[in-house]
Amino acid sequence: MTQVVVTVMPKAGVLDPQGQAVAGALAQLGFDGVGEVRIGKRIELAIEGDDPAGRAREMCEQLLANALIEDYRVEVPR
Amino acid sequence: MRVAIVRFPGSLDHDSAARAVEGMGAEAVEAWHADDELPAGTDAVLLPGGFSYGDHLRCGAIASRAPVMEAVRRHAEEGGPVVGICNGFQVLCEAGLLPGALRRNATLSFVCRQMDLEVCDDGTPWTGGREPGETISIPVKNNEGAWVGDPASARVVLRYRDDLLGSTDRVAGITNEAGNVMGLMPHPEEACDPLLGSTDGRLVLGGLLR
Numbered sequence: 001m002t003q004v005v006v007t008v009m010p011k012a013g014v015l016d017p018q019g020q021a022v023a024g025a026l027a028q029l030g031f032d033g034v035g036e037v038r039i040g041k042r043i044e045l046a047i048e049g050d051d052p053a054g055r056a057r058e059m060c061e062q063l064l065a066n067a068l069i070e071d072y073r074v075e076v077p078r
Numbered sequence: 079m080r081v082a083i084v085r086f087p088g089s090l091d092h093d094s095a096a097r098a099v100e101g102m103g104a105e106a107v108e109a110w111h112a113d114d115e116l117p118a119g120t121d122a123v124l125l126p127g128g129f130s131y132g133d134h135l136r137c138g139a140i141a142s143r144a145p146v147m148e149a150v151r152r153h154a155e156e157g158g159p160v161v162g163i164c165n166g167f168q169v170l171c172e173a174g175l176l177p178g179a180l181r182r183n184a185t186l187s188f189v190c191r192q193m194d195l196e197v198c199d200d201g202t203p204w205t206g207g208r209e210p211g212e213t214i215s216i217p218v219k220n221n222e223g224a225w226v227g228d229p230a231s232a233r234v235v236l237r238y239r240d241d242l243l244g245s246t247d248r249v250a251g252i253t254n255e256a257g258n259v260m261g262l263m264p265h266p267e268e269a270c271d272p273l274l275g276s277t278d279g280r281l282v283l284g285g286l287l288r
Contacts, residue, residue: 015181018182018186020186063139063143066136066172068178068227069226
């Protein structure tokens, strides 16, 4: 089994109201100097067999990410 | 007329959709998400609102890959009428049967209220012959109802009068190029009885019964 980490983020330019709300809350708490906040998700997969990263990318294309509004990144941590 | 109403785990509005189409003289039958085929004799398909598969991953994403969706795709490709309401609209977008995607409302809140909609395209069967510019009134109830996409890639049939949800170009409902697949966030099945304050939902659902 190979651990694979997929990060899915809203595309640049797609409004992320959740990120905006958190940015507002941080400012309210006195954290200045915070620009844009964007919130996505991390998906951890345990994949059997060859080319786990390639198969994870296929999974992203078919289900894990919606290419219209989201970008994804596949990593295999050492 | 047999209208197959698809039931996914988490579909909520199956019964009110069935009541609405039966009130219009059609027969409502259930299509089960795990089946490969639609019920025998299906003339039209309705994907109801709710939270299919708990809305996990993304709204409509898992449902759009359910076995029954291949049968819905074949029905749509043969020109059969299909309407997706709210979560059903999200499923149709995720399945690629309609362009675009739905994301969270700009208000970051669940919006539940009657909405005025502008008829934009009268060349489809989904507006009951109302002319462009006319207003119809149908309620919305959703948290992720903002359509994002290129309006040029879709036939925009209905637009919100008020930009409350933050959808591109105030889009409320679209069809595919052929006009037989319709998706909208407002709930026409909740606007089919004078008791509910509007019967304009019948205009939209009439597209299933043409």
